[in-house]
Each structure stands twice: as C-alpha cells, then as structure tokens.
Amino acid sequence: MRKLALSDEILLSVQQPARYIGGEINSVVKDPSRVDIRFAMCFPDVYEIGMSHLGMQILYDMFNRRDDIYCERVFSPWLDLDKLMREQDIPLFALESQEPVRNFDFLGITLQYEMCYTNILQILELSKIPLHSWDRTLADPFVIGGGPCAYNPEPLADFFDLFYIGEGETVYYHLMDIYKEWKRQGKSRKEFLEAAAEVPGIYVPSFYDVAYKEDGTILSFTPNNPHAKEKIVKELVVNPDDATYIEKPLVPFMKVTQDRVVLEIQRGCIRGCRFCQAGNVYRPLREHSLDYLKDYAYKMLKSTGHEEISLSSLSSSDYTELEGLVTFLIDEFHGKGVNISLPSLRIDAFSLDVMSKVQDVKKSSLTFAPEAGSQRLRDVINKGLTEEAILSGAAEAFRGGWNRVKLYFMLGLPTETVEDMEGIALLSEKVAETYYDEVPKEKRQGKVQVTASSSFFVPKPFTPFQWARMCTKEEFLEKANIVRGKFREMLNYKSLRYNWHEADLTVLEGVFARGDRKTGALLEEAYKNGALYDSWSECFHNDIWMKAFETCGLSIDFYTTRERDMDEIFPWDFIDAGVSKEFLKREWKNALNETVTPNCRQRCSGCGAMRWKGGVCYENKN
Amino acid sequence: MKIRIKFSKQGEMKFIGHLDIMRYFQKAMRRADVDIRYSEGFSPHQIMSFASPLSVGLTSNGEYMDIEVHSTESSEEMIRRINEVSVEGIRVLSYRLLPEKALNGMAAVAAADYTIQFRPGYEPEDETAWFQGLLDFLSRPSIPVIKKTKKGEKEMDLKPLIYESRLLSCPVPEEKQDAAGRSLAPGILLRISAGSSANVKPEMILDAYCKEAGETLSEFAFLIQREELYTRQPGDAQSADGNILVPLDAVGEDLL
Numbered sequence: 023m024r025k026l027a028l029s030d031e032i033l034l035s036v037q038q039p040a041r042y043i044g045g046e047i048n049s050v051v052k053d054p055s056r057v058d059i060r061f062a063m064c065f066p067d068v069y070e071i072g073m074s075h076l077g078m079q080i081l082y083d084m085f086n087r088r089d090d091i092y093c094e095r096v097f098s099p100w101l102d103l104d105k106l107m108r109e110q111d112i113p114l115f116a117l118e119s120q121e122p123v124r125n126f127d128f129l130g131i132t133l134q135y136e137m138c139y140t141n142i143l144q145i146l147e148l149s150k151i152p153l154h155s156w157d158r159t160l161a162d163p164f165v166i167g168g169g170p171c172a173y174n175p176e177p178l179a180d181f182f183d184l185f186y187i188g189e190g191e192t193v194y195y196h197l198m199d200i201y202k203e204w205k206r207q208g209k210s211r212k213e214f215l216e217a218a219a220e221v222p223g224i225y226v227p228s229f230y231d232v233a234y235k236e237d238g239t240i241l242s243f244t245p246n247n248p249h250a251k252e253k254i255v256k257e258l259v260v261n262p263d264d265a266t267y268i269e270k271p272l273v274p275f276m277k278v279t280q281d282r283v284v285l286e287i288q289r290g291c292i293r294g295c296r297f298c299q300a301g302n303v304y305r306p307l308r309e310h311s312l313d314y315l316k317d318y319a320y321k322m323l324k325s326t327g328h329e330e331i332s333l334s335s336l337s338s339s340d341y342t343e344l345e346g347l348v349t350f351l352i353d354e355f356h357g358k359g360v361n362i363s364l365p366s367l368r369i370d371a372f373s374l375d376v377m378s379k380v381q382d383v384k385k386s387s388l389t390f391a392p393e394a395g396s397q398r399l400r401d402v403i404n405k406g407l408t409e410e411a412i413l414s415g416a417a418e419a420f421r422g423g424w425n426r427v428k429l430y431f432m433l434g435l436p437t438e439t440v441e442d443m444e445g446i447a448l449l450s451e452k453v454a455e456t457y458y459d460e461v462p463k464e465k466r467q468g469k470v471q472v473t474a475s476s477s478f479f480v481p482k483p484f485t486p487f488q489w490a491r492m493c494t495k496e497e498f499l500e501k502a503n504i505v506r507g508k509f510r511e512m513l514n515y516k517s518l519r520y521n522w523h524e525a526d527l528t529v530l531e532g533v534f535a536r537g538d539r540k541t542g543a544l545l546e547e548a549y550k551n552g553a554l555y556d557s558w559s560e561c562f563h564n565d566i567w568m569k570a571f572e573t574c575g576l577s578i579d580f581y582t583t584r585e586r587d588m589d590e591i592f593p594w595d596f597i598d599a600g601v602s603k604e605f606l607k608r609e610w611k612n613a614l615n616e617t618v619t620p621n622c623r624q625r626c627s628g629c630g631a632m633r634w635k636g637g638v639c640y641e642n643k644n
Numbered sequence: 645m646k647i648r649i650k651f652s653k654q655g656e657m658k659f660i661g662h663l664d665i666m667r668y669f670q671k672a673m674r675r676a677d678v679d680i681r682y683s684e685g686f687s688p689h690q691i692m693s694f695a696s697p698l699s700v701g702l703t704s705n706g707e708y709m710d711i712e713v714h715s716t717e718s719s720e721e722m723i724r725r726i727n728e729v730s731v732e733g734i735r736v737l738s739y740r741l742l743p744e745k746a747l748n749g750m751a752a753v754a755a756a757d758y759t760i761q762f763r764p765g766y767e768p769e770d771e772t773a774w775f776q777g778l779l780d781f782l783s784r785p786s787i788p789v790i791k792k793t794k795k796g797e798k799e800m801d802l803k804p805l806i807y808e809s810r811l812l813s814c815p816v817p818e819e820k821q822d823a824a825g826r827s828l829a830p831g832i833l834l835r836i837s838a839g840s841s842a843n844v845k846p847e848m849i850l851d852a853y854c855k856e857a858g859e860t861l862s863e864f865a866f867l868i869q870r871e872e873l874y875t876r877q878p879g880d881a882q883s884a885d886g887n888i889l890v891p892l893d894a895v896g897e898d899l900l
Contacts, residue, residue, distance in 0.1 A: 024656075024819075025819055026656060026819075030701070030763070030864060031864045033659050034659075034700070034701050034864065039659035039700075040659060040660055040661075040664065043656045043659055045656055045731060045732070045733070046731070047671070047675075047729070047731060273671060275660045275664045275667075275668060276660075276664055277664070277667065323674075324675065325675070326671065326675070327670070327671030327672060327673070327674035327675035327729070328671060328674075329670065329671070329674070359674070359682045359688050359689075359690065361687065381686065382685075382686035382687065
C-alpha cells in the first residue's frame with residue numbers, strides 16, 4: 023500500500039481529504055524508479071475544478087501511454103491545507119506517488135484563466151521550486167506552461183522555463199525524447215532549453231529581450247539566443263482522428279464539477295465571433311468522425327461507469343453529423359441509466375426534439391447566448407444570432423413545455439450605446455411576452471422565468487477586439503445599473519431576473535489578458551501580500567491588488583482603457599496563432615462598420631488558418 | 645431479486661465519506677455490468693441502499709448494501725466481477741440472494757462489532773492496563789451519559805446497549821507499521837447496539853470512560869474499525885427475547 027504524503031491527523035482535519043489522496047479509478051500506477059521521465063501535470067486550482075478539465079486528462083492519458091514516462095497530477099491545496107503545509111513545512115506532492123513535486127523532471131502547468139495566476143506561485147512555493155526561472159538549478163524540474171492563456175504568456179515569463187503554444191498532442195513526445203537525450207548526456211539547464219527552443223511551438227521566454235518605449239509600449243522583442251525562433255507558430259492536430267483520446271478517464275471519489283464522460287466532438291469554430299479567443303486561436307474547425315466518437319463513447323462509459331455523457335465543443339450545432347451522433351447515443355445508452363447532456367446547442371426544432379427525449383422538460387431551462395442586446399451590436403461582434411431566431415426558438419420551446427429561459431450577455435463591448443444596454447431588458451421582455459402569446463392560459467405551467475446574466479467584456483489577444491478599449495470598473499457598474507433600471511420598467515418585470523458579474527475581478531483579468539512582462543512583478547507582489555484563489559469571490563481581495571499596482575508603479579489604465587495604436591507591437595505578437603494580424607485588423611474595421619462576416623462554411627474570409635491544409639477549409643475539396 | 649452485498653473499506657478509503665461511497669458503488673455497478681434495477685422517471689437511479697453509514701476516519705470489514713437486480717450470475721462470479729473494477733481499499737466479501745420479504749439492511753441492523761486500538765504514536769505506557777480499565781468501567785451496573793440531540797441534551801444509559809466487551813490483539817494496519825513497528829497491538833472488541841432504534845457510536849463509550857477517568861485524549865488517539873453488522877433472528881430460547889444476533893448476510897443465501 024502507498025504511504026500518503028499527509029498524516030491521518032491532517033487528512034481528518036481538512037475539508038474534503040479526497041482531494042489529496044489520489045488512488046481513484048483509472049489513476050495510473052507505475053514504479054517511479056523504472057521510468058526515465060517524471061512529469062507532474064498541474065491544474066493550479068482546487069481538485070474538483072482541475073479534475074473537470076478535459077485537456078489535462080487527455081495529456082495524462084497521452085504521457086502515460088509511454089512506458090518511460092510517469093505523468094502524475096498536482097492541484098492547488100485548498101486554503102486550510104495550504105496553511106498547514108506552510109506551518110509544518112510539508113512539500114507539495116503529486117497525487118499518484120505522493121512524492122514531492124520537486125523530485126520530478128517536469129512541472130507542467132495548464133493556464134486556463136488569468137485569475138489562477140497567483141495559484142501558480144503557490145504551487146511553485148509549496149513545491150520549494152524557486153519562483154524565478156533564473157534561480158533554478160539542476161535539482162529543480164523544468165516548469166512548462168500551456169493552454170489558452172499561453173497565447174499571451176508574457177505576464178508569466180519570469181516564472182516559467184518554457185511554454186508550449188498550441189495543442190498538446192503534437193510535439194510533447196518529441197520534447198520528451200530531447201529531454202531524455204539531454205539527461206543522458208548530463209548537460210546544463212541552458213543546453214536543454216536551447217534544444218527545446220528549436221522544437222516547433224516551444225517558447226523559451228529567457229531567450230528573448232524586450233525593450234520598451236517611453237510610453238511603456240513595446241519598442242522591440244528580439245531573440246537573444248541563436249536557438250530561439252523569431253516567431254512561435256502554434257501547434258495543431260490537423261486530423262483529430264489521428265490523435266489519441268482518453269480511453270479510461272479518471273473517476274474521482276468526490277463529486278467534481280464535470281462528473282461525467284466528456285466527448286470532444288470537434289475543435290475550433292466556424293462562427294468568428296469577434297470577442298472570442300477560442301474561436302480564433304483554435305481555427306480551423308476540425309471534426310471527429312462519427313465512428314471515432316462512437317468507439318470512444320463506448321469505451322469511456324464502460325471504463326468509468328459514469329451515468330452521464332456530455333458533448334464538448336465550441337458550437338455543437340455546427341457538427342455535421344450531430345443528428346447521427348445524438349441518435350446513436352440515445353439508442354445505445356438512454357434507458358440504460360445514462361443521461362445525455364448537450365451543451366452549446368442552437369435552439370431549434372431538432373435540438374428541442376432531442377432535449378425533450380433526454381431531459382425532464384419541467385426541470386430544465388433553455389439557454390441562449392445573444393451576447394449583445396441589439397441587432398446592431400450583435401453585428402459589431404459578429405454574433406450571428408438574430409432576435410427572430412431567439413424568439414422563434416423560445417416560442418417553439420414554450421409550446422413544448424419549457425418555461426425557463428437563460429440569456430447570456432456581455433456589457434462593455436466596443437461601440438456600445440445606452441440603446442444596446444437597454445436592449446438586454448427589452449429582449450428579455452420579448453421572450454417573456456412570447457410565452458404569454460404562445461401558450462394558452464390553460465396550458466401554462468406556472469409563470470415564465472427569464473434570467474438574463476451579463477458578464478463584462480475583456481478584450482483578448484488574437485481576437486479582432488485586441489485593439490479595443492476596455493471599460494473601467496465604474497463604467498461597468500454604471501452600465502449594469504442602466505440595464506437594471508430598464509428591467510424595472512418592463513411589463514413582465516416579475517418574470518424577469520437580471521444579474522451581473524463581479525467588476526473588480528474583470529478589470530484584473532483584463533490587465534493580465536493583455537499584460538506584458540512588467541505585470542509579472544505585480545503578480546508576485548500581490549501573491550506575497552496574500553492574494554490566492556482570486557477566481558473564488560470569497561477569497562478575492564481587491565485591496566491587495568490595488569496596493570500592488572501602487573508598489574510596482576504600474577497603471578491599470580495602461581493595460582485596460584488605453585486606446586491602442588493599430589501598429590503597436592503587442593506582447594503576444596511573436597506568436598503566430600494561425601489567424602493573421604491582417605485578418606484581425608480587417609475584422610476590427612468590419613466591427614466598427616457594423617459589417618457581418620460570414621462563417622467558414624458560407625465563405626472563406628482568408629483568416630490564415632488554411633495553411634494547415636485541414637479541417638473546414640478543405641471540406642468538400644478532396 | 646434482492647441482493648445483499650458485504651464489503652470492506654480499508655486504507656485510504658477511510659477518508660471517503662458515505663455519500664461518495666454511494667456514488668462510487670453506483671459507478672462500480674455499471675463498470676461491472678451488474679444488471680441492476682433502476683427507478684422510473686426522467687432521471688432514473690439505481691435501487692441501492694446502505695445498511696449503516698460509516699463515519700469518515702473509520703475502517704471496516706463489515707459494510708452492507710442492498711441492491712435489486714433483474715438477473716445475476718453466481719455469487720462467486722459477481723464478487724469477482726465487482727472486485728475486478730474496484731479500488732484497492734474496497735473489496736466485496738459476499739454477494740447473497742435475500743428472501744423477497746427480507747427487511748432492508750437499514751431496517752434490519754441491530755448491533756455492530758468494533759475493534760479499537762491506539763493509533764501508533766498515541767499509546768499510553770501500558771495499553772493493556774488502559775483497556776482493562778475501560779472493561780472495568782463497562783462492567784458497572786449503569787453507564788449514564790448525556791446525549792446531545794436536536795432538541796437539546798438527554799440523559800441515557802449505555803449499559804443495556806453494550807452486548808459484549810473483551811480484550812484482544814488487533815492487527816496494526818500495514819501503512820501504520822513503520823520499520824520498528826509491531827504487527828499486533830492490544831485492543832478491545834465492543835459489540836454494541838446499532839440501527840435506527842438505539843445507535844451507539846464507539847466514540848461515545850470512549851468519551852464516557854475518558855471523562856470518568858479524568859483523561860483528555862487527542863481526537864486522533866484511536867484507530868477504530870467496524871468488524872461486523874448484525875441483525876436479530878429468532879433462535880435462542882436462552883436469550884431474553886428469544887432472539888440471537890447473526891451477521892446481516894446470514895439472512896441471504898449464496899447463488900451457485
């Protein structure tokens with residue numbers, strides 16, 4: 023039996039000891055002394071959040087297929103254990119072997135959202151790995167980052183030895199082979215980084231110098247090592263069926279957020295919403311074949327015993343064989359105690375028919391994401407959802423027995439006017455009215471309930487809105503107030519609900535989303551003063567951050583509200599994410615002109631992703 | 645068909661709470677292809693119930709759950725199948741067919757056996773003497789304790805709820821044996837009332853004794869293990885009510 027890193031006394035004193043013991047169904051057991059490479063894969067948040075993440079499980083499975091690699095998992099200890107580990111000087115450990123992370127060859131950290139950045143420093147500190155890459159020695163693991171936030175890794179440049187830009191399935195094996203060879207030869211840390219820097223998709227931040235202009239923007243960004251590439255081109259799986267998926271997903275003992283089989287049906291998106299980073303950086307859209315998905319659906323349900331299977335993609339309705347897939351899942355699994363959940367579906371006759379088969383209509387609600395309150399602003403953001411489509415979808419749903427609707431919006435989008443904001447209340451009201459128009463009194467099951475939520479818009483790198491000005495906290499709250507005021511004027515006010523996201527947190531997210539290397543010091547300062555688990559509202563302390571801006575002499579406005587010049591060198595410009603800067607500029611101008619760009623299946627808009635010679639760009643072009 | 649399953653919960657599984665153990669078995673039933681019955685409706689759930697929740701921190705050799713199945717293979721085959729898809733700390737020990745009219749485990753349970761030893765590192769100088777002191781305490785004619793209930797505090801007598809107590813040697817769990825560690829330790833066995841009518845937890849007895857002896861021990865001082873759950877069956881004319889205690893799975897029979 024394994025010896026746990028934590029004593030019974032500690033495990034029985036902290037909340038949810040299941041977070042720290044590993045040993046779950048399908049966790050991989052290897053003898054650490056019989057592998058060449060030990061890889062600690064970390065999600066810098068608490069276990070139940072991290073364990074719900076698909077990408078980490080894909081890489082866990084992929085690494086462990088190799089006999090010479092042992093990949094284990096690491097998560098952020100919750101605050102109660104964090105405190106005990108510091109008091110009792112217990113080093114952070116990986117779940118499988120329960121051995122200290124510092125003994126590993128690699129610490130891989132997935133970067134899913136900006137507000138987990140302080141947790142990265144927690145992971146490093148508790149592991150007793152020096153925070154700064156330049157302080158590390160041969161006794162330390164190499165710290166590598168990946169995931170969506172790696173598309174602007176600069177705020178984290180000081181803390182990572184290297185970053186992997188793009189999809190993990192392609193060059194990791196190659197990188198591991200290079201590592202093995204380096205280890206065999208017993209060379210210096212720098213020599214490994216030099217070899218790694220030549221691998222496509224790998225970025226070694228210490229091999230680049232950044233010079234700034236007087237106004238704080240970037241003057242130049244240049245390699246300082248002959249092995250470093252001028253541009254880092256993102257990695258991408260051209261044919262997704264060639265990549266391995268997870269046959270035996272881990273099954274946590276405790277209930278985690280994603281307590282089900284997750285089947286990724288496609289990567290990328292054809293829609294081209296101008297605010298959406300995922301829709302841009304994962305281009306082109308690439309679908310899995312129906313046979314591949316059927317095979318994995320069987321294997322994963324069998325190996326986990328999960329009672330639910332869910333489809334994952336940015337826009338499931340665009341999957342060309344959706345009907346065949348859904349029919350298969352219903353025929354094969356529904357009725358055998360397996361629920362089928364279908365997120366991100368467009369509401370239409372087909373999806374309503376499917377949903378009525380797999381869900382309890384009375385208990386479920388419908389979700390629309392118009393994102394903006396008026397057609398004008400939806401044209402600006404290129405969200406192809408029209409009011410007519412929403413209202414006819416809602417009408418159909420109401421006739422089918424649903425009476426709860428959720429609507430998602432953003433506030434603070436470029437060019438937004440008071441009319442656009444008020445449109446959120448007006449559209450919600452129209453949805454409510456549709457219910458009373460469509461469903462005769464005797465057939466109504468209680469009142470209709472429309473819940474509108476708005477988040478605040480954060481401009482992200484590699485989107486047409488990367489040049490956009492972001493609002494201040496005060497502006498955001500003012501906008502939310504305007505919307506709330508309009509809701510109060512609505513006839514069906516009692517059937518409508520409106521809530522909005524935290525503004526302080528959004529502003530910080532905006533700083534790091536488009537942050538440069540200078541923001542690394544800010545992060546460190548806030549962490550040292552107690553910032554941790556910032557994405558958890560009960561843990562977030564805005565005052566710590568405000569003080570850190572002051573101490574570091576950095577301005578929030580520089581990163582958020584500043585108008586950016588079209589020719590400004592952005593911190594992330596050294597990355598080639600597939601979509602060209604010319605395309606993004608074109609799209610930014612189209613946005614300001616309220617011009618809609620058709621989706622990839624209607625017409626190619628020449629974004630640059632075609633060079634991968636795959637996916638939607640080559641559909642029907644054999 | 646009603647089936648009663650007996651299982652053990654050992655090692656690190658003691659950190660997994662009752663609700664998560666239920667979720668664990670729901671998934672294990674699917675992995676093992678047990679032809680379990682589901683309730684009707686839009687979100688069908690497996691027909692499965694547990695005899696007695698075990699507190700986090702305790703290990704057990706005698707946990708019970710009842711399920712209903714449409715069809716089944718032999719007991720031996722089903723035990724093999726479920727154990728094949730199980731984690732190390734959970735082992736199915738028996739899988740038996742219940743008579744149609746059998747009470748479910750939760751209603752049937754009447755008593756439980758616990759073994760108690762000191763957690764390594766918390767032993768008093770003379771463990772055997774300590775446990776002997778406890779036995780002497782338990783031989784008193786009455787053992788009044790204050791029980792906290794939702795409505796307030798209530799005095800109750802533990803004495804009639806303790807059916808048996810004796811010294812024994814307990815195996816020390818493997819993960820608790822360090823290099824110099826011993827494999828057996830002095831301990832005590834308690835057979836006490838359990839179930840919905842009068843549920844006694846071993847901690848209540850230990851607390852009562854420590855209070856009496858004026859000792860304050862760490863909440864981590866003991867390793868407590870449940871060994872068995874019992875139900876009452878008619879049989880013994882010698883006993884007060886003509887009933888004897890038999891293990892919960894004595895009610896069923898093996899499927900051949």
